[in-house]
Amino acid sequence: MRNTPTDPLPLAQALIRCPSVTPADAGALGVLEAALAPLGFTCHRLRFGEIENLYARRGTGGPHFCYAGHTDVVPPGPAEGWADDPFSGLVKDGTLHGRGACDMKGGIAAFLAGLTDYLAANPGHPGSISLLITGDEEGPARDGTVKVLEWMAGRGEIPDMALVGEPTSRARLGDIVKVGRRGSMTAYITLLGTQGHSAYPQRADNPIHRLVRVLHRLIAQPIDQGSEFFEATTLQVTGFDVGNTANNVIPGEARAMLNIRFNDLHTSASLTEMLHAALQAEEARYEMRIDCSGESFLTQPGPFVDALRRAVVRATGAEPALDTGGGTSDARFIARYCPVAELGAVGSTMHKVNECVPVAELRELAGLYRMVLEEAFA
CATH class of the missing domain: 3.30.70.360 (Alpha-Beta Plaits)
Structure with a gap:
C-alpha cells in the first residue's frame, strides 16, 4: 500500500468542468475512461438513444462487485445565484464548489481514488470489479442504467453485489446506508x-x-x-x-x-x-x-450489507443506520438483478445553488470506499 493515498480532488475537478447537464455528456465519460484504462479496466462506451453510458470491468471471475453512478447533473439554474462559475471546480476555504460536486461527480472521483489504492495493495485481488456509469440518472432514466443492465445480462455480466454512490449520508459521512427505497x-x-x-x-x-x-x-x-x-x-x-x-x-x-x-x-x-x-x-x-x-425494494441484511457496515465502522468509528427514506435512484433498477445498497457523501447541497463538498470529506470518502472493497472481497 502506498504511503500517500490517492487524492480524488483532481479527478472531481476535471469531471465538474465537463458541463454534463442531462442528457449531455460533455466529455465526462471520456475523463473516466482515461482514468480507468491504466488501471486495467476494459471500457465499453454504450450509447442508447441520445444517452452515453460507460461500463468498465477489471477481472472476469467472481465475486463481481459493481459500483454504479452517474455523470449527468441537473441544470445549475440562474448564473447570478452562484457565487462562482458552476462548472469551474473551484476550491475555496477547503471546499470544492460546482454542479455535481456532491451529486455525484465527487463521489465517483472518491471511488476511483479508493479503487486505485485498493488495487495498489491488492494487484491480484479476487473476483472482478466493474463500474456502471450512466448519463441518464437525472433525466428520464430510460436509456441509462436500465439499458446497460440489459446489455450486461445478455453478456452474463450481472454483478453479485452493487453499490450506488449517491450522496446518502445525512449529517456525517457514513451515518446512513440505504438498503432500499420506496x-x-x-x-x-x-x-x-x-x-x-x-x-x-x-x-x-x-x-x-x-x-x-x-x-x-x-x-x-x-x-x-x-x-x-x-x-x-x-x-x-x-x-x-x-x-x-x-x-x-x-x-x-x-x-x-x-x-x-x-x-x-x-x-x-x-x-x-x-x-x-x-x-x-x-x-x-x-x-x-x-x-x-x-417499485419499492429492500436488500435484506446479509453478507453484502454486513461488509458495508464493517467498512463504515472502520472508517468512521460509528455504526451506520440502515435506511430506506428519500426519493428514488437507479438502485431501483439494479435491485431487479442483484443485492444493492447506497452509500456516499453528505447530501446537504445536492441540486442546490452553490453545490459543494468539503475536500476533506471527499478524501475520507475515498478511504471509506477502499475499505468497502477490502470488506467485500475479504
Whole structure:
C-alpha cells in the first residue's frame, strides 16, 4: 500500500468542468475512461438513444462487485445565484464548489481514488470489479442504467453485489446506508360529469363534487403504518384542475394528480386497485393513467450489507443506520438483478445553488470506499 493515498480532488475537478447537464455528456465519460484504462479496466462506451453510458470491468471471475453512478447533473439554474462559475471546480476555504460536486461527480472521483489504492495493495485481488456509469440518472432514466443492465445480462455480466454512490449520508459521512427505497407512482385521474348551468344543478352532474369525495376517501385515513424497514406510505394530491373560467357553469370534467410513495407492503398494481375502488365507490365515470417510476425494494441484511457496515465502522468509528427514506435512484433498477445498497457523501447541497463538498470529506470518502472493497472481497 502506498504511503500517500490517492487524492480524488483532481479527478472531481476535471469531471465538474465537463458541463454534463442531462442528457449531455460533455466529455465526462471520456475523463473516466482515461482514468480507468491504466488501471486495467476494459471500457465499453454504450450509447442508447441520445444517452452515453460507460461500463468498465477489471477481472472476469467472481465475486463481481459493481459500483454504479452517474455523470449527468441537473441544470445549475440562474448564473447570478452562484457565487462562482458552476462548472469551474473551484476550491475555496477547503471546499470544492460546482454542479455535481456532491451529486455525484465527487463521489465517483472518491471511488476511483479508493479503487486505485485498493488495487495498489491488492494487484491480484479476487473476483472482478466493474463500474456502471450512466448519463441518464437525472433525466428520464430510460436509456441509462436500465439499458446497460440489459446489455450486461445478455453478456452474463450481472454483478453479485452493487453499490450506488449517491450522496446518502445525512449529517456525517457514513451515518446512513440505504438498503432500499420506496416505490413512486403518479396517478392522473379525469373524472367525467355532465356540463350544465349552475342555476340548474339537477340537469348536470358536477364532477368536482364527486372528485372531492373520492379524494377525501383517499386522504382521510393513512394507507398503512409503515413496515420494519420503511416509513408509512404517503399519498399527496399534487394537482387539481377543472379548466373552468365561467362562474356559472358546472364543468364536464375535473382532473386530479396524485403522487404515492409506497413501502414494501404494496406494489403499484395493488395501489392502482385501491384507486379504482375509491373511484367506483363514488359511482364515478372516470379515466385514469398510472405512471410508476419504480417499485419499492429492500436488500435484506446479509453478507453484502454486513461488509458495508464493517467498512463504515472502520472508517468512521460509528455504526451506520440502515435506511430506506428519500426519493428514488437507479438502485431501483439494479435491485431487479442483484443485492444493492447506497452509500456516499453528505447530501446537504445536492441540486442546490452553490453545490459543494468539503475536500476533506471527499478524501475520507475515498478511504471509506477502499475499505468497502477490502470488506467485500475479504
